[in-house]
Amino acid sequence: MTQAEIKLCSLLLQEHFGEIVEKIGVHLIRTGSQSLRVIAHDTGTSLDQVKKALCVLVQHNLVSYQVHKRGVVEYEAQCSRVLRMLRYPRYIYTTKTLYSDTGELIVEELLLNGKLTMSAVVKKVADRLTETMEDGKTMDYAEVSNTFVRLADTHFVQRCPSVPTTENSDPGPPPPAPTLVINEKDMYLVPKLSLIGKGKRRRSSDEDAAGEPKAKRPKYTTDNKEPIPDDGIYWQANLDRFHQHFRDQAIVSAVANRMDQTSSEIVRTMLRMSEITTSSSAPFTQPLSSNEIFRSLPVGYNISKQVLDQYLTLLADDPLEFVGKSGDSGGGMYVINLHKALASLATATLESVVQERFGSRCARIFRLVLQKKHIEQKQVEDFAMIPAKEAKDMLYKMLSENFMSLQEIPKTPDHAPSRTFYLYTVTILSAARMLLHRCYKSIANLIERRQFETKENKRLLEKSQRVEAIIASMQATGAEEAQLQEIEEMITAPERQQLETLKRNVNKLDASEIQVDETIFLLESYIECTMKRQ
Amino acid sequence: MASRGGGRGRGRGQLTFNVEAVGIGKGDALPPPTLQPSPLFPPLEFRPVPLPSGEEGEYVLALKQELRGAMRQLPYFIRPAVPKRDWRRLPRELKIRVRKLQKERITILLPKRPPKTTEDKEETIQKLETLEKKEEEVTSEEDEEKEGEEEKEEEEEEEYDEEEHEEETDYIMSYFDNGEDFGGDSDDNMDEAIY
Numbered sequence: 001m002t003q004a005e006i007k008l009c010s011l012l013l014q015e016h017f018g019e020i021v022e023k024i025g026v027h028l029i030r031t032g033s034q035s036l037r038v039i040a041h042d043t044g045t046s047l048d049q050v051k052k053a054l055c056v057l058v059q060h061n062l063v064s065y066q067v068h069k070r071g072v073v074e075y076e077a078q079c080s081r082v083l084r085m086l087r088y089p090r091y092i093y094t095t096k097t098l099y100s101d102t103g104e105l106i107v108e109e110l111l112l113n114g115k116l117t118m119s120a121v122v123k124k125v126a127d128r129l130t131e132t133m134e135d136g137k138t139m140d141y142a143e144v145s146n147t148f149v150r151l152a153d154t155h156f157v158q159r160c161p162s163v164p165t166t167e168n169s170d171p172g173p174p175p176p177a178p179t180l181v182i183n184e185k186d187m188y189l190v191p192k193l194s195l196i197g198k199g200k201r202r203r204s205s206d207e208d209a210a211g212e213p214k215a216k217r218p219k220y221t222t223d224n225k226e227p228i229p230d231d232g233i234y235w236q237a238n239l240d241r242f243h244q245h246f247r248d249q250a251i252v253s254a255v256a257n258r259m260d261q262t263s264s265e266i267v268r269t270m271l272r273m274s275e276i277t278t279s280s281s282a283p284f285t286q287p288l289s290s291n292e293i294f295r296s297l298p299v300g301y302n303i304s305k306q307v308l309d310q311y312l313t314l315l316a317d318d319p320l321e322f323v324g325k326s327g328d329s330g331g332g333m334y335v336i337n338l339h340k341a342l343a344s345l346a347t348a349t350l351e352s353v354v355q356e357r358f359g360s361r362c363a364r365i366f367r368l369v370l371q372k373k374h375i376e377q378k379q380v381e382d383f384a385m386i387p388a389k390e391a392k393d394m395l396y397k398m399l400s401e402n403f404m405s406l407q408e409i410p411k412t413p414d415h416a417p418s419r420t421f422y423l424y425t426v427t428i429l430s431a432a433r434m435l436l437h438r439c440y441k442s443i444a445n446l447i448e449r450r451q452f453e454t455k456e457n458k459r460l461l462e463k464s465q466r467v468e469a470i471i472a473s474m475q476a477t478g479a480e481e482a483q484l485q486e487i488e489e490m491i492t493a494p495e496r497q498q499l500e501t502l503k504r505n506v507n508k509l510d511a512s513e514i515q516v517d518e519t520i521f522l523l524e525s526y527i528e529c530t531m532k533r534q
Numbered sequence: 535m536a537s538r539g540g541g542r543g544r545g546r547g548q549l550t551f552n553v554e555a556v557g558i559g560k561g562d563a564l565p566p567p568t569l570q571p572s573p574l575f576p577p578l579e580f581r582p583v584p585l586p587s588g589e590e591g592e593y594v595l596a597l598k599q600e601l602r603g604a605m606r607q608l609p610y611f612i613r614p615a616v617p618k619r620d621w622r623r624l625p626r627e628l629k630i631r632v633r634k635l636q637k638e639r640i641t642i643l644l645p646k647r648p649p650k651t652t653e654d655k656e657e658t659i660q661k662l663e664t665l666e667k668k669e670e671e672v673t674s675e676e677d678e679e680k681e682g683e684e685e686k687e688e689e690e691e692e693e694y695d696e697e698e699h700e701e702e703t704d705y706i707m708s709y710f711d712n713g714e715d716f717g718g719d720s721d722d723n724m725d726e727a728i729y
């Protein structure tokens with residue numbers, strides 16, 4: 001784990017779970033897998049606090065545990081999973097676009113609580129939806145369950161590994177930590193529950209039995225006296241499926257930008273058809289025949305078969321090679337080259353970064369070197385048609401920022417510089433890694449700056465919150481306009497200005513974080529698929 | 535040695551490679567030497583591209599800020615515990631509810647008894663003290679329920695001590711509170727500004 005990643009993890013954990021969890025989490029990320037006592041000793045925190053922190057981390061799938069020999073349980077942190085916390089808003093928004101508010105809230109509850117049983121999710125979501133509805137209306141559990149089932153069918157939520165059901169003939173003492181197993185078939189199997197009820201609208205919500213640790217039984221302090229039917233079956237959000245969806249979205253929008261709307265629709269159809277059949281790490285989708293694609297096109301698109309064939313041929317001939325032709329049966333078998341598509345997207349990201357950072361001439365040189373693979377300095381000046389001095393300057397700038405690298409080819413065994421060829425080259429993988437590292441640093445900087453800004457204006461923020469609370473309570477008890485006016489004037493005009501500026505800055509920083517996270521997603525997907533291939 | 539001296543005499547700045555290839559022509563001044571590290575915030579040549587705005591961008595932004603705030607309120611957000619105070623210096627009444635384990639609780643609701651001279655004096659004094667405290671606690675509990683107010687310190691002490699001694703649940707006892715003391719819970723220096 002690089003320093004930048006560790007720093008970012010530390011900031012994220014601290015913001016979402018507090019300092020104690022952050023200390024334990026970062027310690028685990030730094031040192032690898034350790035046991036409970038060692039963690040407590042090394043970090044200098046009391047055993048109780050370490051236990052609590054580890055419970056929270058395990059609950060949220062950020063730390064996994066393993067029983068080693070002699071009964072010692074060792075905990076290991078998943079750094080990449082911690083970094084996913086940046087992407088939570090995007091997951092939730094995606095679910096909203098696909099499954100509307102109900103789906104959005106289901107995924108939000110699952111992400112906020114780590115793991116939940118289906119009944120707990122349904123109840124919470126129904127309560128939340130009921131609160132937003134008009135008076136008198138309530139949300140039925142059945143509707144929420146239906147959305148949940150749909151999410152499970154499309155693999156957006158999955159079951160967590162569960163405690164294996166051992167027979168009672170096992171005489172020995174229970175192991176210190178359960179080894180959880182999950183059957184591939186059962187991962188998306190929704191238990192048959194008859195959840196009957198309606199959401200309750202209550203101010204002081206009685207949230208019972210939410211997100212308990214796996215090994216313990218749920219405790220009830222309020223209504224439910226009977227045990228829940230799906231005890232022990234916990235669900236979590238399936239992040240890989242979301243990533244697959246994001247990848248598909250990126251490919252479709254790339255095709256739309258490069259060609260037109262119709263071709264992007266065709267690609268979208270092809271991807272949709274191969275959603276469940278192709279695993280997320282496959283290099284290309286299963287071959288689809290042109291007839292199948294024609295039948296599966298969305299209803300609104302009535303293009304004739306010939307036009308579809310023309311589009312497919314056009315897509316297959318495109319130098320970007322998003323779509324490839326793999327055979328001629330069934331009117332032509334077409335595949336989508338996922339890895340090539342990801343590589344193109346990563347390359348486009350790099351080009352765009354070079355262009356925005358160094359200018360369009362640099363971008364031209366960058367694209368030239370990409371195209372020619374290895375090129376000498378003199379040739380760069382000729383091909384790019386840029387004056388020598390400027391070209392040299394740009395090349396060296398990009399070289400110093402590690403977008404490019406030099407390949408030496410000596411003419412003589414003594415590697416004399418005057419008798420060596422120096423060729424410029426761009427290795428996409430290493431440039432992507434460098435850029436990814438920079439992205440992590442950027443987000444860490446953005447978070448720090450946001451925290452700094454908030455801290456600077458803490459007094460003002462508290463004051464404005466108090467004033468708002470006063471106004472709200474006065475409005476509730478029915479106050480006159482003049483009194484409200486008076487209270488509002490407690491915040492002077494320059495202070496209001498300051499608050500406005502602060503709000504704008506914080507929004508900008510937050511939006512930037514979201515934007516950088518999108519780049520991180522593309523680069524990480526590309527690096528992951530390239531590493532798998534090798 | 536000889537060649538180096540000779541090099542100095544022959545011509546200045548003789549390097550091992552062809553200097554013209556790098557771009558410094560004959561007679562051109564060398565670029566100024568770098569005497570300090572590059573500035574921390576170098577001036578930007580090109581302005582960054584504007585952030586995406588529009589409905590989707592704003593919704594995701596609002597969602598992000600909401601999530602941040604929501605996660606602070608969940609029980610998973612562990613606040614650092616209150617430091618131990620030196621009880622010898624403070625009035626006894628401020629120390630609240632050292633709740634012992636379940637077993638001992640059954641014995642507490644006994645009325646005060648005169649100390650038994652047959653038993654060890656220390657033991658009885660200790661027992662008396664715990665009984666006193668329990669009585670205090672019971673009465674003060676009743677008081678609190680009547681008043682409905684709780685001092686912040688007491689609340690935190692309760693949290694802290696209960697956490698130490700009640701090993702049954704994984705949750706701090708205030709998790710099961712019914713919202714009576716909402717808003718007055720902790721006075722830690724947490725960032726209250728959730729935008």
